[in-house]
Amino acid sequence: MADELIVVFGGSGFVGRYVVKELARRGKRVRVPMRRPHIGQDLRVLGDVGQIQLVQANVRFPESVDRALDGATGVVNLVGILSEKGPQTFFNIQAEGAATIAAMASKRGLDRFVHVSALGAGRKSRARYAKTKTEAEEAVRAAIPASTVLRPSVMFGAEDTFFNRFAAMAKFLPVLPLPGFGSVKFQPLYVGDFAEAVANALDDKGARGRTFELGGPRVYSFKQLMQFIADTIERSRMLIPVPPFVMQMLGGVCGTLFRLQPLPINPPLTADQVEMLRADNVVQASGKIGTIADLGVTNLETVEAITPSYLWRFRPYGEFQAKQTA
Numbered sequence: 001m002a003d004e005l006i007v008v009f010g011g012s013g014f015v016g017r018y019v020v021k022e023l024a025r026r027g028k029r030v031r032v033p034m035r036r037p038h039i040g041q042d043l044r045v046l047g048d049v050g051q052i053q054l055v056q057a058n059v060r061f062p063e064s065v066d067r068a069l070d071g072a073t074g075v076v077n078l079v080g081i082l083s084e085k086g087p088q089t090f091f092n093i094q095a096e097g098a099a100t101i102a103a104m105a106s107k108r109g110l111d112r113f114v115h116v117s118a119l120g121a122g123r124k125s126r127a128r129y130a131k132t133k134t135e136a137e138e139a140v141r142a143a144i145p146a147s148t149v150l151r152p153s154v155m156f157g158a159e160d161t162f163f164n165r166f167a168a169m170a171k172f173l174p175v176l177p178l179p180g181f182g183s184v185k186f187q188p189l190y191v192g193d194f195a196e197a198v199a200n201a202l203d204d205k206g207a208r209g210r211t212f213e214l215g216g217p218r219v220y221s222f223k224q225l226m227q228f229i230a231d232t233i234e235r236s237r238m239l240i241p242v243p244p245f246v247m248q249m250l251g252g253v254c255g256t257l258f259r260l261q262p263l264p265i266n267p268p269l270t271a272d273q274v275e276m277l278r279a280d281n282v283v284q285a286s287g288k289i290g291t292i293a294d295l296g297v298t299n300l301e302t303v304e305a306i307t308p309s310y311l312w313r314f315r316p317y318g319e320f321q322a323k324q325t326a
């Protein structure tokens, strides 16, 4: 419906772009609040002429969030960070930021609100990423009881951080470290399937006030995923178990170095991310908690079908690797 205006906070990120594209495909007008809209002009081509609007907003500044909601009929919050830098802390962005968006939306009487959390939120975790995701869920629900909370597992797609990051590591390192024995479990979900679930959640009255845990069709151990990545990029790499405290130290050093010497890229590993690697990242839907199928998304894409289409660039001879080895 062209009279609908969905505001997608975090619409400029990896997941956000797929969500914006899916909403535009369904004929909705989409507004993307960004810190630097001048560098996001490519987002406009995800929809028809004039269908996607970019505005300046920063969740740390409530007035800018309020302005961004002007005329909105629905809201999606995808704002998140993987590591902290300056005022971009987990608390400021994921907990306070979500609370601000929900409070401003509630003030305007908007209750069509989809909040994107992460698997692991709601369970006890020492990772600040997960803790602030839990705080965000609580704040959003308190402000808008009808909001829908989505907790996805790790997502894959051409621009993902998980598969691309470990493929890049496998390209440069002779060995791949496995925290513990690499037995922690993941249920990777294709970002396009997730975008469909977000769009369905916005339209589905039955999803209001509910929480969903979303995962892909298969569960893998971390070790299986590392082996799959090494095989896909055709580089034989030893997978070495590393005791959790050593990984914690590596993550701590890496995170601190990047904080002291800010670089335009995220640190490859932080202590918080190592902490996240201690708990299984799989769907535990039960009773009140729904799944991606409950949101009407079935026939999910698999890791094996999608990731080789973009991981080939990490092979020794890129797209020509098959010819070289033939």
Ligand SMILES: NC(=O)c1ccc[n+]([C@@H]2O[C@H](COP(=O)([O-])OP(=O)(O)OC[C@H]3O[C@@H](n4cnc5c(N)ncnc54)[C@H](OP(=O)(O)O)[C@@H]3O)[C@@H](O)[C@H]2O)c1
Pocket (backbone or CB within 6 Å): 009, 010, 011, 012, 013, 014, 015, 016, 033, 034, 035, 036, 057, 058, 059, 060, 077, 078, 079, 080, 081, 082, 088, 093, 116, 117, 118, 119, 152, 153, 154, 155, 156, 161, 162
């Ligand atoms: N990717 C995954 O595998 C995965 C798995 C589970 C859950 N999630 C959750 O899904 C959400 C999206 O993840 P992603 O992978 O797409 O992350 P991403 O690529 O890093 O995108 C993060 C988004 O947050 C925005 N943002 C950051 N700080 C902001 C601020 N101060 N004010 C306004 N916007 C701000 C960024 O916008 P600008 O920088 O353009 O302003 C960007 O659009 C996050 O909440 C994440 O925790 C992701």
